[in-house]
Amino acid sequence: IFGTPTTINANTFQDELFQHGIEQSRIITQACPELATQISNDPEGSFVTARIRHWVQQALSQLTAGNSGPLLVFLGCTHYAYREKLFRKSFMQEGYSQISILNPNLVAADSLRKIVQQDQGADKNQSPDISLEFLSPYAIPEDEIITLSQLLKPVSVETAAAFQNARISPELLAE
Known part of the structure; x- marks a missing residue:
C-alpha cells in the first residue's frame, strides 16, 4: 500500500484487509511524504520518476524471504494513479514484472457515475x-x-x- 503519511498512519486500508483475513505480515505499507505535491509540480515526470523508484525500493526492502510471486500494489492517493506507469516501470526495474496495480480512482469514478445515473433515472447505456x-x-x-x-x-x-x-x-x- 503506497500512500501519504496520513493515509498510511490512519490504517484504514490495512484494517480492512486484516478484517477480511489477510495476515498483517502480508501487508506492506509505504508512506511517500511529499510525493503527491511532487507529482503536481513535475510535468515532465523526471524528478517524480526517481522519487517513485525510491519509494518502490523502500517498500520492496520490507518483503520477507517467503513473499514471492505476484504482488498487488495499491495506489492509496489520487495523485499516484496519474503516475501509475512510473510505478509499474519502477517495479519492473527492480525485477518484479508480475504485479497488479490497484487504482482506486477508477472505482471511485465508476461509483460516482452510478450515483449520478441513479439520481437521473438513466440507464447504464x-x-x-x-x-x-x-x-x-x-x-x-x-x-x-x-x-x-x-x-x-x-x-x-x-x-x-x-x-x-x-x-x-x-x-x-x-x-
Missing part, C-alpha cells in the same frame, strides 16, 4: 448529461494547474477543463 465544476478553498499554483491538467486530460478532457477553470470558494473551509 445512456451517457448522463452532467457538467463539471472544480471548486477549491484556495488558489491553486499555476505550476500545479499545468501539471495536473496534463495528467487529467488523457483520462477526462472535461475534468481537465474544469480544473483549469477552478472557482475559488473560501467558504469551503468554513465549519
